[in-house]
Amino acid sequence: MFGDLLLQTMAILIILLALMALGALLVDVFSDGFGRLSWAFLTSFPSRRASDAGIYPALIGTIFVIGLTALVAVPVGIASAIYLEEYGTGGRWSRLIEINIANLAGVPSIIYGLLGLGLFVRTLGFGRSVMAGSGTLALLVLPVVILSTREALRTVPFTIREASYALGATKWQTVWHQVLPVAMPGILTGLIFALSRAIGETAPLITIGALTYVPFAPDGVWSPFTVLPIQIFNWLSRPQAAFAQNASAGIIVLLLVLLGMNAVAITLRDRYRRFRG
Amino acid sequence: MKVSIGGWAFLALVVASGCSSGDQQTPGEGAAPSVIAVDGSSTVFPITEAVAEEFQKQNHGMRVTVGVSGTGGGFQKFCRGETVISNASRQILAAEIEACKAASVSFIELPVAYDGMAVVVHPSNTWATSMTVVELKRLWEPAAQGKVLRWNQVRATWPAQEIHLFGAGVDSGTFDYFTEVINGKAKSSRGDYTSSEDDNILVQGVGGDQFALGYMGLAYYEENKTRMKLVAVDDGNPNNGQGPILPSIETVRGGTYRPLSRPVFIYVNAAALERPEVNEFVSYYVESASDLIREVGYVPLADVEQELVRQRFAAKTLGTMFDPAMGMQTEQTLEQRLRAPR
Known part of the structure; x- marks a missing residue:
């Protein structure tokens, strides 16, 4: 009894501590930046005058890059996970691949930046484009997508697969119609983690040569680009205090984009849950 | 919201067109x-x-x-x-x-x-109004690490208080330049000081510590004049201005604020x-x-x-x-x- 109570109190205190740190951050950022948020701020281009500067190219750049990253990483990641989990033989090769993927998930992001610079920017000749940025971020989040998808697939009870086979379904029909829908909420949770990681990344994008001052929104996958974290970082390092306010406002925008993205994923997840209900 | 929906629609369009014609396009800056x-x-x-x-x-x-x-x-x-x-x-x-x-x-x-570089101290610092390049070197050279720790080790008449140093991070051009002109060799510096690539961190450090000394871009001093005080610098060469000289538009451009202007x-x-x-x-x-x-x-x-x-x-x-x-x-x-x- 006493032990339970102690553990419970401690857990609550620790959660409060974590939430307080988050709360302090939010209060600080909002009190600094909320006044700067306006339609003009969202639709203006960067400027040397803090009051004229806006976040438009970085906002569109972020949405563009993350969207493209998801388009590349999600199908490849889910397909790889399905192969490893449902079709893989569990032999030596499979184990080798598994270990490598687990290791890749822990590689620091700047290493992916160097890989992206060598592979996409120079060897494949993508230049410092949206495509090179998305490719790099896709590689970065791919291990996370694969690992979380595999976890989700493993939670599907084996009896569902056996029932499906018993009714004469093929392996592919079983995976597509039975396993995937059940695993979907878990897969979507993994995607939230993966894309949330990608959206805040600065180092690999700086390494591949994402720019800081881009006075236009990207107009294609080969266009030069910048993203919100880079713009925020640049504003923070300026001497004028007004730029720090811009940075706070930029952080709020980044948080809103992140929340929006997660809201979409969570809505989808809940629909899957009800659907299976 | 309008923007982001537009962005998504746009993205879908571009990706759709990119998939069909991506190979023929010339990627990169040439596009x-x-x-x-x-x-x-x-x-x-x-x-x-x-x-x-x-x-x-x-x-x-x-x-x-x-x-x-x-x-x-x-x-x-x-x-x-x-x-x-x-x-x-x-x-x-x-x-x-x-x-x-x-x-x-x-x-x-x-x-x-x-670009001028400013040597700055806390506003309540009454003693360090000027320094010679030799004194700056005594303070910042690699040999000073762990040894020159008090103000009176730089100049005997200064207080016997601990000195807290703030300076540029090792990847910045500011660091390269300061170490070259003060210590005589680029990137050769003592390492036991608070370093940051972000000069605003240095402003906070110096502005909040009575016994601090730091160097940073002049623009960062100009924007935070109330939080820090300039130290005049004497390069010991009377040909480009006699005695210690404070950085300003005139002295930076005129070549008398030496050697910390570039x-x-x-x-x-x-x-x-x-x-x-x-x-x-x-x-x-x-x-x-x-x-x-x-x-x-x-x-x-x-x-x-x-x-x-x-x-x-x-x-x-x-x-x-x-x-x-x-x-x-x-x-x-x-x-x-x-x-x-x-």
Whole structure:
């Protein structure tokens, strides 16, 4: 009894501590930046005058890059996970691949930046484009997508697969119609983690040569680009205090984009849950 | 919300078209011929950003992009031909000249402004009003690490209090420059001080500690005058101003605030000037940057220097005006260099 109570109190205190740190951050950022948020701020281009500067190219750049990253990483990641989990033989090769993927998930992001610079920017000749940025971020989040998808697939009870086979379904029909829908909420949770990681990344994008001052929104996958974290970082390092306010406002925008993205994923997840209900 | 929905729709469109025709397209910078790609020093970034902003206001359809890879990173891209202009807070090094030569990139070196470095202390510091370069060296050289820890070790009449040091991070041009002119060798410094690539951190450090001393870009002092106090610097050479001298527009530009003032540069790919938009942008840069430079907190070149830079650009003088083997060479003024026959 006493032990339970102690553990419970401690857990609550620790959660409060974590939430307080988050709360302090939010209060600080909002009190600094909320006044700067306006339609003009969202639709203006960067400027040397803090009051004229806006976040438009970085906002569109972020949405563009993350969207493209998801388009590349999600199908490849889910397909790889399905192969490893449902079709893989569990032999030596499979184990080798598994270990490598687990290791890749822990590689620091700047290493992916160097890989992206060598592979996409120079060897494949993508230049410092949206495509090179998305490719790099896709590689970065791919291990996370694969690992979380595999976890989700493993939670599907084996009896569902056996029932499906018993009714004469093929392996592919079983995976597509039975396993995937059940695993979907878990897969979507993994995607939230993966894309949330990608959206805040600065180092690999700086390494591949994402720019800081881009006075236009990207107009294609080969266009030069910048993203919100880079713009925020640049504003923070300026001497004028007004730029720090811009940075706070930029952080709020980044948080809103992140929340929006997660809201979409969570809505989808809940629909899957009800659907299976 | 409208923007992001538009963005998504747009994205879908582009991706759809990209999938069908992606292979035939020429990727990279070549896809948008009007983009003027600039990269390099974060110190020079605010100047180039301001010039680019005004240039694009006056010339619609022109597209200038500016990155901040640092002076060294900028030259790497520049010498591969990936950018047409490189921002630099120091002159080009011998190894970088070689890299450019190997890729047959020839360049025009144009000084655009001065950047002063400020030595600062807490406003309540009453003793350290001036320092000599020798004293700065005694404090910052590698041998001082773990040894010079109190103010009275720098000058005997100063209090026997601990000194807390704040300085530039090791990847910045500010660090390279300060260590070279004070300690005599670039990147040679004591390591036991609070370092940051972000000068705003240094402002907070010095502004919150009575026994602190730090160095940073002059613009950061100008924006935080109430939180810090300047230390006058005496280089011991009466030929460029007697005694300790405080940094100001006049002393930085006039060459008397030595050695902590430096010119900053842009390097232009000479072959790229055949693109009319690049030529126009650089002309605009050397013609009308002065007011913008003052506005973003730097010191513009003197009129006579500005004129010499214009002539240098008009004549498309190739190569560097520095002897790469000689380091920063603070004994010669920029004007003398610009006038030197080649």
